[in-house]
Amino acid sequence: MxxxxxxxxxxxxxxxxxxxxxxxxxxxxxxxxxxxxxxxxxxxxDRIPDDQGRALPLLPHFLHGALLIRTDFSDDDAWLAVIAAVRAPTVEGFTAHIDICEDRAFADLPPDRLTAHLPNRHRHSVLFVVDAVTIRNPEHPLVAIGLDVTQPPVATLRIIPSAVQMIENNLTSTKMWFQDFVVQADPDGVLRLY
Structure with a gap:
Protein backbone atom coordinates (compact mmCIF):
# COMPACT_ATOMS: atom_id res chain seq x y z
CA MET A 1 0.00 0.00 0.00
CA ASP A 46 -9.08 13.61 3.67
CA ARG A 47 -8.31 10.82 1.20
CA ILE A 48 -5.53 8.23 1.18
CA PRO A 49 -4.95 5.77 -1.68
CA ASP A 50 -5.22 2.08 -0.86
CA ASP A 51 -3.35 -0.76 -2.56
CA GLN A 52 -6.08 -1.03 -5.21
CA GLY A 53 -5.80 2.60 -6.25
CA ARG A 54 -9.02 3.72 -4.53
CA ALA A 55 -8.87 7.04 -2.69
CA LEU A 56 -10.36 6.22 0.70
CA PRO A 57 -11.32 8.87 3.26
CA LEU A 58 -9.59 9.51 6.52
CA LEU A 59 -11.44 8.10 9.48
CA PRO A 60 -13.57 10.69 11.27
CA HIS A 61 -12.18 13.16 13.80
CA PHE A 62 -14.12 11.85 16.76
CA LEU A 63 -13.21 13.16 20.18
CA HIS A 64 -15.63 11.49 22.57
CA GLY A 65 -14.45 7.91 22.67
CA ALA A 66 -12.99 4.97 20.85
CA LEU A 67 -13.84 4.46 17.22
CA LEU A 68 -15.83 1.42 16.08
CA ILE A 69 -15.58 0.87 12.33
CA ARG A 70 -17.85 -1.33 10.25
CA THR A 71 -16.08 -3.05 7.35
CA ASP A 72 -18.62 -5.83 6.70
CA PHE A 73 -22.06 -4.85 5.41
CA SER A 74 -23.45 -8.34 4.72
CA ASP A 75 -25.83 -8.70 7.70
CA ASP A 76 -27.56 -5.69 9.25
CA ASP A 77 -29.16 -7.80 12.00
CA ALA A 78 -25.78 -9.10 13.16
CA TRP A 79 -24.41 -5.54 13.01
CA LEU A 80 -27.25 -4.26 15.19
CA ALA A 81 -26.69 -7.12 17.67
CA VAL A 82 -23.01 -6.17 17.94
CA ILE A 83 -23.86 -2.49 18.49
CA ALA A 84 -26.45 -3.36 21.16
CA ALA A 85 -23.93 -5.56 22.99
CA VAL A 86 -21.20 -2.91 22.79
CA ARG A 87 -23.53 -0.20 24.11
CA ALA A 88 -24.97 -2.31 26.93
CA PRO A 89 -23.73 -1.28 30.39
CA THR A 90 -21.63 -3.68 32.43
CA VAL A 91 -23.05 -5.12 35.65
CA GLU A 92 -21.15 -2.33 37.43
CA GLY A 93 -22.94 0.24 35.26
CA PHE A 94 -20.01 1.20 33.03
CA THR A 95 -20.64 1.98 29.38
CA ALA A 96 -18.25 2.28 26.47
CA HIS A 97 -17.73 5.69 24.92
CA ILE A 98 -17.86 4.67 21.28
CA ASP A 99 -18.13 6.67 18.09
CA ILE A 100 -19.37 4.61 15.15
CA CYS A 101 -18.17 4.82 11.55
CA GLU A 102 -20.41 3.08 8.99
CA ASP A 103 -18.77 4.46 5.86
CA ARG A 104 -19.11 1.93 3.02
CA ALA A 105 -15.83 3.26 1.63
CA PHE A 106 -14.18 1.00 4.22
CA ALA A 107 -16.12 -2.12 3.15
CA ASP A 108 -13.90 -5.21 3.15
CA LEU A 109 -10.80 -3.22 4.12
CA PRO A 110 -8.63 -5.47 6.32
CA PRO A 111 -8.26 -4.21 9.90
CA ASP A 112 -4.49 -3.79 9.56
CA ARG A 113 -5.06 -1.24 6.77
CA LEU A 114 -7.38 1.01 8.78
CA THR A 115 -4.67 2.66 10.86
CA ALA A 116 -3.30 4.34 7.73
CA HIS A 117 -6.62 6.21 7.51
CA LEU A 118 -6.41 7.81 10.95
CA PRO A 119 -6.03 11.58 10.95
CA ASN A 120 -2.64 12.76 12.22
CA ARG A 121 -4.15 14.39 15.29
CA HIS A 122 -6.32 11.49 16.39
CA ARG A 123 -6.46 10.70 20.09
CA HIS A 124 -7.70 7.15 19.88
CA SER A 125 -5.90 4.56 21.97
CA VAL A 126 -7.83 1.73 20.32
CA LEU A 127 -9.90 1.04 17.21
CA PHE A 128 -12.64 -1.56 17.20
CA VAL A 129 -13.49 -3.21 13.88
CA VAL A 130 -16.58 -5.17 12.89
CA ASP A 131 -15.37 -7.34 10.03
CA ALA A 132 -16.64 -10.50 8.30
CA VAL A 133 -15.46 -12.74 11.16
CA THR A 134 -17.36 -10.56 13.63
CA ILE A 135 -20.54 -10.82 11.60
CA ARG A 136 -20.37 -14.58 10.91
CA ASN A 137 -19.15 -15.87 14.28
CA PRO A 138 -21.97 -16.39 16.84
CA GLU A 139 -19.86 -14.69 19.55
CA HIS A 140 -19.31 -11.68 17.23
CA PRO A 141 -15.63 -11.17 18.19
CA LEU A 142 -14.54 -7.70 17.10
CA VAL A 143 -10.99 -6.81 16.19
CA ALA A 144 -9.38 -4.44 18.69
CA ILE A 145 -6.34 -2.56 17.40
CA GLY A 146 -4.10 -1.03 20.05
CA LEU A 147 -2.76 2.36 19.01
CA ASP A 148 -0.38 3.10 21.87
CA VAL A 149 2.47 4.89 20.15
CA THR A 150 4.77 4.24 23.13
CA GLN A 151 4.53 0.48 22.60
CA PRO A 152 4.90 -0.23 18.88
CA PRO A 153 4.20 -2.25 16.87
CA VAL A 154 0.44 -1.93 16.72
CA ALA A 155 -1.13 -4.92 18.45
CA THR A 156 -4.42 -6.60 17.55
CA LEU A 157 -6.76 -8.81 19.48
CA ARG A 158 -10.23 -10.28 19.02
CA ILE A 159 -12.72 -9.44 21.77
CA ILE A 160 -16.34 -10.25 22.45
CA PRO A 161 -18.61 -7.18 22.32
CA SER A 162 -19.16 -7.08 26.09
CA ALA A 163 -15.39 -6.60 26.60
CA VAL A 164 -15.38 -3.32 24.67
CA GLN A 165 -16.48 -1.34 27.73
CA MET A 166 -13.63 -2.61 29.90
CA ILE A 167 -10.98 -2.03 27.24
CA GLU A 168 -12.23 1.40 26.21
CA ASN A 169 -12.72 2.63 29.78
CA ASN A 170 -9.30 1.42 30.97
CA LEU A 171 -7.34 2.63 27.95
CA THR A 172 -9.07 6.01 27.87
CA SER A 173 -8.35 6.57 31.56
CA THR A 174 -4.81 5.16 31.06
CA LYS A 175 -5.28 2.65 33.86
CA MET A 176 -4.02 -0.17 31.65
CA TRP A 177 -2.04 -0.72 28.46
CA PHE A 178 -3.45 -2.54 25.45
CA GLN A 179 -0.86 -5.28 25.95
CA ASP A 180 -2.41 -5.98 29.38
CA PHE A 181 -5.49 -7.22 27.53
CA VAL A 182 -3.59 -9.12 24.84
CA VAL A 183 -2.01 -11.41 27.44
CA GLN A 184 -5.46 -12.23 28.88
CA ALA A 185 -6.84 -13.66 25.63
CA ASP A 186 -8.02 -17.26 25.57
CA PRO A 187 -5.95 -19.83 23.62
CA ASP A 188 -8.10 -19.17 20.52
CA GLY A 189 -6.97 -15.51 20.59
CA VAL A 190 -10.31 -14.06 21.75
CA LEU A 191 -10.59 -12.00 24.92
CA ARG A 192 -13.68 -12.93 26.91
CA LEU A 193 -14.22 -10.94 30.10
CA TYR A 194 -17.35 -11.98 31.94
Missing part, protein backbone atom coordinates in the same frame (compact mmCIF):
# COMPACT_ATOMS: atom_id res chain seq x y z
CA UNK A 2 1.36 3.46 -0.75
CA UNK A 3 2.49 5.42 2.27
CA UNK A 4 0.02 8.13 3.26
CA UNK A 5 0.98 11.67 2.47
CA UNK A 6 2.12 13.73 5.44
CA UNK A 7 -0.95 15.81 6.16
CA UNK A 8 0.32 17.79 9.14
CA UNK A 9 -1.14 21.21 8.81
CA UNK A 10 0.22 24.64 9.54
CA UNK A 11 -2.20 26.23 11.99
CA UNK A 12 -1.70 29.71 10.51
CA UNK A 13 -2.57 28.44 7.05
CA UNK A 14 -5.70 26.69 8.32
CA UNK A 15 -6.81 29.77 10.29
CA UNK A 16 -6.28 32.02 7.27
CA UNK A 17 -8.31 29.69 5.05
CA UNK A 18 -11.09 29.44 7.64
CA UNK A 19 -11.27 33.25 7.91
CA UNK A 20 -11.41 33.59 4.12
CA UNK A 21 -14.35 31.20 4.25
CA UNK A 22 -16.30 33.15 6.84
CA UNK A 23 -15.30 31.33 10.03
CA UNK A 24 -14.42 33.39 13.08
CA UNK A 25 -11.46 31.81 14.85
CA UNK A 26 -8.93 33.06 17.39
CA UNK A 27 -5.23 33.41 16.65
CA UNK A 28 -4.31 31.02 19.46
CA UNK A 29 -5.40 27.72 20.90
CA UNK A 30 -6.48 24.45 19.40
CA UNK A 31 -8.43 24.49 16.16
CA UNK A 32 -11.63 22.44 16.60
CA UNK A 33 -11.48 19.08 14.85
CA UNK A 34 -14.61 19.74 12.79
CA UNK A 35 -12.93 22.84 11.31
CA UNK A 36 -9.74 20.91 10.58
CA UNK A 37 -11.83 18.23 8.86
CA UNK A 38 -13.54 20.96 6.82
CA UNK A 39 -10.14 22.30 5.69
CA UNK A 40 -8.90 18.80 4.86
CA UNK A 41 -12.01 18.00 2.79
CA UNK A 42 -11.69 21.25 0.87
CA UNK A 43 -8.04 20.54 0.07
CA UNK A 44 -8.34 16.83 -0.72
CA UNK A 45 -6.35 15.88 2.37
Missing amino acids: PEPTDTRLDARTVRAWLRRNGVEISDRGRIPSDLIARYERAHGL
Whole structure:
Protein backbone atom coordinates (compact mmCIF):
# COMPACT_ATOMS: atom_id res chain seq x y z
CA MET A 1 0.00 0.00 0.00
CA PRO A 2 1.36 3.46 -0.75
CA GLU A 3 2.49 5.42 2.27
CA PRO A 4 0.02 8.13 3.26
CA THR A 5 0.98 11.67 2.47
CA ASP A 6 2.12 13.73 5.44
CA THR A 7 -0.95 15.81 6.16
CA ARG A 8 0.32 17.79 9.14
CA LEU A 9 -1.14 21.21 8.81
CA ASP A 10 0.22 24.64 9.54
CA ALA A 11 -2.20 26.23 11.99
CA ARG A 12 -1.70 29.71 10.51
CA THR A 13 -2.57 28.44 7.05
CA VAL A 14 -5.70 26.69 8.32
CA ARG A 15 -6.81 29.77 10.29
CA ALA A 16 -6.28 32.02 7.27
CA TRP A 17 -8.31 29.69 5.05
CA LEU A 18 -11.09 29.44 7.64
CA ARG A 19 -11.27 33.25 7.91
CA ARG A 20 -11.41 33.59 4.12
CA ASN A 21 -14.35 31.20 4.25
CA GLY A 22 -16.30 33.15 6.84
CA VAL A 23 -15.30 31.33 10.03
CA GLU A 24 -14.42 33.39 13.08
CA ILE A 25 -11.46 31.81 14.85
CA SER A 26 -8.93 33.06 17.39
CA ASP A 27 -5.23 33.41 16.65
CA ARG A 28 -4.31 31.02 19.46
CA GLY A 29 -5.40 27.72 20.90
CA ARG A 30 -6.48 24.45 19.40
CA ILE A 31 -8.43 24.49 16.16
CA PRO A 32 -11.63 22.44 16.60
CA SER A 33 -11.48 19.08 14.85
CA ASP A 34 -14.61 19.74 12.79
CA LEU A 35 -12.93 22.84 11.31
CA ILE A 36 -9.74 20.91 10.58
CA ALA A 37 -11.83 18.23 8.86
CA ARG A 38 -13.54 20.96 6.82
CA TYR A 39 -10.14 22.30 5.69
CA GLU A 40 -8.90 18.80 4.86
CA ARG A 41 -12.01 18.00 2.79
CA ALA A 42 -11.69 21.25 0.87
CA HIS A 43 -8.04 20.54 0.07
CA GLY A 44 -8.34 16.83 -0.72
CA LEU A 45 -6.35 15.88 2.37
CA ASP A 46 -9.08 13.61 3.67
CA ARG A 47 -8.31 10.82 1.20
CA ILE A 48 -5.53 8.23 1.18
CA PRO A 49 -4.95 5.77 -1.68
CA ASP A 50 -5.22 2.08 -0.86
CA ASP A 51 -3.35 -0.76 -2.56
CA GLN A 52 -6.08 -1.03 -5.21
CA GLY A 53 -5.80 2.60 -6.25
CA ARG A 54 -9.02 3.72 -4.53
CA ALA A 55 -8.87 7.04 -2.69
CA LEU A 56 -10.36 6.22 0.70
CA PRO A 57 -11.32 8.87 3.26
CA LEU A 58 -9.59 9.51 6.52
CA LEU A 59 -11.44 8.10 9.48
CA PRO A 60 -13.57 10.69 11.27
CA HIS A 61 -12.18 13.16 13.80
CA PHE A 62 -14.12 11.85 16.76
CA LEU A 63 -13.21 13.16 20.18
CA HIS A 64 -15.63 11.49 22.57
CA GLY A 65 -14.45 7.91 22.67
CA ALA A 66 -12.99 4.97 20.85
CA LEU A 67 -13.84 4.46 17.22
CA LEU A 68 -15.83 1.42 16.08
CA ILE A 69 -15.58 0.87 12.33
CA ARG A 70 -17.85 -1.33 10.25
CA THR A 71 -16.08 -3.05 7.35
CA ASP A 72 -18.62 -5.83 6.70
CA PHE A 73 -22.06 -4.85 5.41
CA SER A 74 -23.45 -8.34 4.72
CA ASP A 75 -25.83 -8.70 7.70
CA ASP A 76 -27.56 -5.69 9.25
CA ASP A 77 -29.16 -7.80 12.00
CA ALA A 78 -25.78 -9.10 13.16
CA TRP A 79 -24.41 -5.54 13.01
CA LEU A 80 -27.25 -4.26 15.19
CA ALA A 81 -26.69 -7.12 17.67
CA VAL A 82 -23.01 -6.17 17.94
CA ILE A 83 -23.86 -2.49 18.49
CA ALA A 84 -26.45 -3.36 21.16
CA ALA A 85 -23.93 -5.56 22.99
CA VAL A 86 -21.20 -2.91 22.79
CA ARG A 87 -23.53 -0.20 24.11
CA ALA A 88 -24.97 -2.31 26.93
CA PRO A 89 -23.73 -1.28 30.39
CA THR A 90 -21.63 -3.68 32.43
CA VAL A 91 -23.05 -5.12 35.65
CA GLU A 92 -21.15 -2.33 37.43
CA GLY A 93 -22.94 0.24 35.26
CA PHE A 94 -20.01 1.20 33.03
CA THR A 95 -20.64 1.98 29.38
CA ALA A 96 -18.25 2.28 26.47
CA HIS A 97 -17.73 5.69 24.92
CA ILE A 98 -17.86 4.67 21.28
CA ASP A 99 -18.13 6.67 18.09
CA ILE A 100 -19.37 4.61 15.15
CA CYS A 101 -18.17 4.82 11.55
CA GLU A 102 -20.41 3.08 8.99
CA ASP A 103 -18.77 4.46 5.86
CA ARG A 104 -19.11 1.93 3.02
CA ALA A 105 -15.83 3.26 1.63
CA PHE A 106 -14.18 1.00 4.22
CA ALA A 107 -16.12 -2.12 3.15
CA ASP A 108 -13.90 -5.21 3.15
CA LEU A 109 -10.80 -3.22 4.12
CA PRO A 110 -8.63 -5.47 6.32
CA PRO A 111 -8.26 -4.21 9.90
CA ASP A 112 -4.49 -3.79 9.56
CA ARG A 113 -5.06 -1.24 6.77
CA LEU A 114 -7.38 1.01 8.78
CA THR A 115 -4.67 2.66 10.86
CA ALA A 116 -3.30 4.34 7.73
CA HIS A 117 -6.62 6.21 7.51
CA LEU A 118 -6.41 7.81 10.95
CA PRO A 119 -6.03 11.58 10.95
CA ASN A 120 -2.64 12.76 12.22
CA ARG A 121 -4.15 14.39 15.29
CA HIS A 122 -6.32 11.49 16.39
CA ARG A 123 -6.46 10.70 20.09
CA HIS A 124 -7.70 7.15 19.88
CA SER A 125 -5.90 4.56 21.97
CA VAL A 126 -7.83 1.73 20.32
CA LEU A 127 -9.90 1.04 17.21
CA PHE A 128 -12.64 -1.56 17.20
CA VAL A 129 -13.49 -3.21 13.88
CA VAL A 130 -16.58 -5.17 12.89
CA ASP A 131 -15.37 -7.34 10.03
CA ALA A 132 -16.64 -10.50 8.30
CA VAL A 133 -15.46 -12.74 11.16
CA THR A 134 -17.36 -10.56 13.63
CA ILE A 135 -20.54 -10.82 11.60
CA ARG A 136 -20.37 -14.58 10.91
CA ASN A 137 -19.15 -15.87 14.28
CA PRO A 138 -21.97 -16.39 16.84
CA GLU A 139 -19.86 -14.69 19.55
CA HIS A 140 -19.31 -11.68 17.23
CA PRO A 141 -15.63 -11.17 18.19
CA LEU A 142 -14.54 -7.70 17.10
CA VAL A 143 -10.99 -6.81 16.19
CA ALA A 144 -9.38 -4.44 18.69
CA ILE A 145 -6.34 -2.56 17.40
CA GLY A 146 -4.10 -1.03 20.05
CA LEU A 147 -2.76 2.36 19.01
CA ASP A 148 -0.38 3.10 21.87
CA VAL A 149 2.47 4.89 20.15
CA THR A 150 4.77 4.24 23.13
CA GLN A 151 4.53 0.48 22.60
CA PRO A 152 4.90 -0.23 18.88
CA PRO A 153 4.20 -2.25 16.87
CA VAL A 154 0.44 -1.93 16.72
CA ALA A 155 -1.13 -4.92 18.45
CA THR A 156 -4.42 -6.60 17.55
CA LEU A 157 -6.76 -8.81 19.48
CA ARG A 158 -10.23 -10.28 19.02
CA ILE A 159 -12.72 -9.44 21.77
CA ILE A 160 -16.34 -10.25 22.45
CA PRO A 161 -18.61 -7.18 22.32
CA SER A 162 -19.16 -7.08 26.09
CA ALA A 163 -15.39 -6.60 26.60
CA VAL A 164 -15.38 -3.32 24.67
CA GLN A 165 -16.48 -1.34 27.73
CA MET A 166 -13.63 -2.61 29.90
CA ILE A 167 -10.98 -2.03 27.24
CA GLU A 168 -12.23 1.40 26.21
CA ASN A 169 -12.72 2.63 29.78
CA ASN A 170 -9.30 1.42 30.97
CA LEU A 171 -7.34 2.63 27.95
CA THR A 172 -9.07 6.01 27.87
CA SER A 173 -8.35 6.57 31.56
CA THR A 174 -4.81 5.16 31.06
CA LYS A 175 -5.28 2.65 33.86
CA MET A 176 -4.02 -0.17 31.65
CA TRP A 177 -2.04 -0.72 28.46
CA PHE A 178 -3.45 -2.54 25.45
CA GLN A 179 -0.86 -5.28 25.95
CA ASP A 180 -2.41 -5.98 29.38
CA PHE A 181 -5.49 -7.22 27.53
CA VAL A 182 -3.59 -9.12 24.84
CA VAL A 183 -2.01 -11.41 27.44
CA GLN A 184 -5.46 -12.23 28.88
CA ALA A 185 -6.84 -13.66 25.63
CA ASP A 186 -8.02 -17.26 25.57
CA PRO A 187 -5.95 -19.83 23.62
CA ASP A 188 -8.10 -19.17 20.52
CA GLY A 189 -6.97 -15.51 20.59
CA VAL A 190 -10.31 -14.06 21.75
CA LEU A 191 -10.59 -12.00 24.92
CA ARG A 192 -13.68 -12.93 26.91
CA LEU A 193 -14.22 -10.94 30.10
CA TYR A 194 -17.35 -11.98 31.94
